Amino acid sequence: MSGRYDHLDESDVRVRPSRKGSRPRTKDRPAHEDAVLGVVTAVDRGRYTVRVSDRTVVAMRARELGRSRIVVGDRVGMVGDTSGRPDTLARIVRVEERRTVLRRSADDSDTVERVIVANADQLVVVTALADPEPRERMVDRCLVAAYDAGLDPLLVLTKADLASPVAFLRHYAALDVPSVVTGTVPGAGGDAVDPTALERVRAALLGRTSVLVGHSGVGKSTLVNALVPDAARSTGVVNAVTGRGRHTSTSAVALELAGGGWVVDTPGVRSFGLGHVDPASFVEHFDDLAAGTSGCPRGCSHDEPDCALDAWVDEGHAGPAGAARLESLRRLLRSRTGEDHG
Numbered sequence: 001m002s003g004r005y006d007h008l009d010e011s012d013v014r015v016r017p018s019r020k021g022s023r024p025r026t027k028d029r030p031a032h033e034d035a036v037l038g039v040v041t042a043v044d045r046g047r048y049t050v051r052v053s054d055r056t057v058v059a060m061r062a063r064e065l066g067r068s069r070i071v072v073g074d075r076v077g078m079v080g081d082t083s084g085r086p087d088t089l090a091r092i093v094r095v096e097e098r099r100t101v102l103r104r105s106a107d108d109s110d111t112v113e114r115v116i117v118a119n120a121d122q123l124v125v126v127t128a129l130a131d132p133e134p135r136e137r138m139v140d141r142c143l144v145a146a147y148d149a150g151l152d153p154l155l156v157l158t159k160a161d162l163a164s165p166v167a168f169l170r171h172y173a174a175l176d177v178p179s180v181v182t183g184t185v186p187g188a189g190g191d192a193v194d195p196t197a198l199e200r201v202r203a204a205l206l207g208r209t210s211v212l213v214g215h216s217g218v219g220k221s222t223l224v225n226a227l228v229p230d231a232a233r234s235t236g237v238v239n240a241v242t243g244r245g246r247h248t249s250t251s252a253v254a255l256e257l258a259g260g261g262w263v264v265d266t267p268g269v270r271s272f273g274l275g276h277v278d279p280a281s282f283v284e285h286f287d288d289l290a291a292g293t294s295g296c297p298r299g300c301s302h303d304e305p306d307c308a309l310d311a312w313v314d315e316g317h318a319g320p321a322g323a324a325r326l327e328s329l330r331r332l333l334r335s336r337t338g339e340d341h342g
């Protein structure tokens with residue numbers, strides 16, 4: 001980003017719609033000092049849907065932005081017609097620095113990573129307790145992706161009306177991953193999410209930008225529809241065949257929660273390529289273990305006989321949960337590789 005705006009924070013930027021028909025500014029004036037700021041909520045074939053405080057603007061990218069990608073969650077500055085009226089088109093002239101980036105690569109050996117969501121706070125891993133059976137390995141991989149991206153993980157366990165969460169949650173006890181259990185009201189049809197459970201989910205998402213990921217059939221759409229009843233309308237994309245408000249594109253879309261916060265649905269994302277995750281930096285997410293790695297051989301995978309973490313844990317430096325924490329760390333590290341991409 002240009003250093004020209006370093007002295008500005010968001011509240012300094014004047015937000016006003018540009019007048020219709022205003023002329024392009026001359027080259028030597030500060031570029032786009034009157035840009036209107038917004039958050040990208042959807043991307044579809046070169047058209048960006050951008051939420052400004054009280055309106056939704058459709059924009060295209062200005063040529064001056066070059067090849068850099070703009071993704072859901074990006075905070076952007078726009079010029080041109082930012083009124084949001086039908087058939088108007090604004091121009092995105094800058095993208096603010098990203099606080100976090102959630103990436104995916106097509107698979108573990110793929111070095112081409114794509115940012116899928118910018119500026120998210122939380123990665124919500126939606127897993128059914130039954131029908132389909134929970135896939136621990138896929139959950140592990142999502143947790144690795146969350147830690148790596150600097151997002152807080154949250155487990156949302158659906159279909160508690162069909163099976164108990166106790167056994168599944170045991171796998172995650174040592175990781176201190178927060179979880180919310182939800183289900184539908186028995187006998188009320190598959191789509192009536194239990195209101196008390198829904199409130200717990202809502203509370204966990206309030207005021208934050210949360211990216212939802214989950215395997216097909218786990219009840220992600222059911223949950224999104226319950227959280228954002230007008231989801232279909234607000235995305236403006238309704239499947240012509242089913243009419244059920246399914247996204248026809250596979251790109252992420254951000255939905256605004258009543259009360260504040262965003263839910264980012266990622267219809268096409270079932271897993272994350274984790275080839276870029278390095279064991280040495282990953283262990284830093286485990287404060288109690290990271291300090292014990294100073295005795296490790298150079299380039300230690302932390303999952304080999306010479307790893308110093310076994311002794312560290314045996315000597316009690318990581319507390320009573322140390323052994324379980326180390327086992328969990330190693331399980332997550334192993335989930336990076338292998339065939340099952342969930």
Ligand SMILES: Nc1nc2c(ncn2[C@@H]2O[C@H](COP(=O)(O)OP(=O)(O)OP(=O)(O)O)[C@@H](O)[C@H]2O)c(=O)[nH]1
Binds near residue numbers: 191
């Ligand atoms: N018993 C029970 N059924 C549920 C629950 N949540 C969703 N379902 C049902 O599970 C099925 C799948 O739910 P969806 O919300 O479509 O799942 P999804 O995760 O969006 O899956 P895709 O549409 O394949 O992406 C539907 O038949 C729902 O009615 C739940 O908590 N309990």
Ligand SMILES: [Zn+2]
Binds near residue numbers: 293296
């Ligand atoms: Zn080690």
